[in-house]
Amino acid sequence: MVSEPGARPGLTLAAVAVVQFMVSLDLSVVNVGLPQIAAGLGFGAVGLTWVIHAYALTFGGLLLLGGKAADRYGRKRVLLFGLGLFGLASLVGGFAQEPGHLVAARAVQGIGAAALAPAALALLTTTFPTGRARVRAFGIWSATNAAGGALGVLIGGLLTEYAGWRWVMFVNVPMAACALALAWRGVTAGPPPARSSRPDVLGAVLATAGMTLLVFGVVRTDQYPWTSPVTVTTLAVAAALLVAFVHVERTTTREPLIRLGLFANRSVVGANAYNLLVGAALAAAFYFVSLYLQRVLGTGPALTGLMFLPLALGVVAGSVLAIKLGYRLAPRTLLVIGGLLTGTGFAWFGLISPDGTFTTDVLGPSIVASVGFGLCLGPLVSIATTGVARHESGTASGLLNSSRQIGASLGLAVLGTVAHHRTGPTVTPETLNDGYALGLTLSAALLVAAVLVALTVLPRTSPPSGAVQSDDRDPLPARD
Structure with missing residues (x-):
């Protein structure tokens, strides 16, 4: 398997990195600014949640269709369409005058993201098919993916406090334009896709x-x-x-939307199950930590965002470390190590106190959990698309992205409900702290379940460099 003839791998990687950063950013950039958005547009308490859910629902719900569209109509074409739609929706959302305007814009953002995310990931898979270049490419992808999600809270807090909440929408426009220019110049159209049915x-x-x-x-x-x-x-x-x-x-x-034979591949099944659990834990943990800082410790939006910076840097550090370890350790081994580290960080978060401080209750677990998460990202994507036929890489990528988004929505809803019940009818910093602590502890339990999936479902593999580990000697079966 080789990359597309005439492709410019550097520009392709740059375009995919910007795309993934932007898509991940929008999953968290509005969170800190929600109170200001509610005041500015007149949202009710229930309606305000749809600023987040409108994006997550359309993104997660349409990802399979987006992956199929990338396979059928061409990855570059679908990527450019998704970028244009995402950028336009962000611009319109920034000028919203009514709650419905912003919710609709967020939903259209999700549709654009569902088109461009699997197309970008499929391009990365085919441009860097094997070896050390693949490890490096997926490490860079995972770093930008993680940085977008983690920095979204920081950027959202700073923009909300110093520029106004509308800039959490406007900030996407220059990023979409940059990615569009990179993709236009650096991504080849590829061979005409087969349309036999x-x-x-x-x-x-x-x-x-x-x-x-x-x-x-x-x-x-x-x-x-x-x-x-x-x-x-x-x-x-x-x-x-x-x-x-x-x-x-x-x-x-x-032509089926997804060939069910893909699920005969243990890598596809295991990676998506792992991804679902990690997505559920991460979304819930980010939510609880953000609320703990603001509603229990009384921190403002900008400072709350700044306090997420160690978490963002830790994810990037973990992703870089995964590149180096990826030459010597099998992807499954990295998923186990990263999952255990992340789970340890979340369990540590579960010890938060209403009388705590950022230094004693947030900084340490942020570093442990974020480095562990960074170790997981690149190996997870790599193993989920290994052994998948070239013409189905977009579908497999869409499935992986979908499992993350569906997991995030389900995890936040379920753990948020559990935390709400623990808080009870009397809302004080102490009761809120109890609810958030329980939610973070349950997030740690989800990571333990993800590690068990990695150990029992994912096949044993050899590291790309050929340095075989004692517990990962069997080559990955290329089932299709």
Whole structure:
């Protein structure tokens, strides 16, 4: 397997890095500014949550379709379309005058992200197919991915306090333009994609609706309990849609949205299960730590964002370390080490105190958890797309991104509900602290489950350099 003829790998890597930073940034950049957004546009308490969920739902729900579109219509074409849509939605959202305007813009941002994220990751996979160059490329990708998510809180806090909340939307416009220019010049169109059959539109509708409704049902448990008719009906309909999707994918005469044979590959199954659990834990932990700093310790938006800087730097450091270790250790080994470190950091976070300080309660666990998370990112993406046929790399990338976003939405909804119940009706710094501490401890438990998945599901592999470890001697089976 070789990269596309005439490709410019450096520009391709730069474009993909900017894309991933921007997409990750938008998952967290609005969080610190939510109170100012509510005051500026007149959001109610329930409606305000949709500033986050509108993006996460459309992003996670449409990623499979985005991956299929990248495979079918060409990765460069889909990447450019997604970048244009994302940048335009960000510009419109920055000028929003009503709550509905901003929620709609965030939803369109999610649609653009669902198109460009799997296309960018598939380009990275095909441009750097094997060896040390692949380890380095995925290390850079993971660093920008992690930095975007972690720095989103810092950037959002600084922009909200010193430039106004609208700039959490405007900030995407120059990044989208930069990535568009890099992709236009550095990414080759590739060979014409095969279009031997019509796309499975019904499967795309069922999968997107099922995943979106599943996340919607769980997210709304803060208003409707798990046993309420609304929640039970919503989740039942979501399950029925997903079962119907599987049936359609097995029986359709059209080109399926995702070939179910992909799930015979242990790498695909294990990596996505691991990713789902890590996404759930990370989203919840970021949320709880941000609220702990602001609502328990009384820290302002800009300073809260600044306090996330060690976490961001730790993720980047872990990603760089993963590149060096990736030449000597198998990806599965790095996932185990990184998962255990991240889980240890979250368990440490679970000891937060209402009388705590940033130095004693936040700084240490931030460093441990972030370095561990950085170790996971590159190896996870690499192993999830290894052994997948070239023409399905976009689909596999979309599936991986989807599992992260679905996990994030589900994890935040479930752990947020648990924390809310622990807090109880009397809201004080002490009760809030108890709820956040429980949520962070449960996040650590999710990381333990992810490590068990890595040990029991993922196949043993050899490191790219050929330096075989004693516990990872079997080559990865290229199942397809």
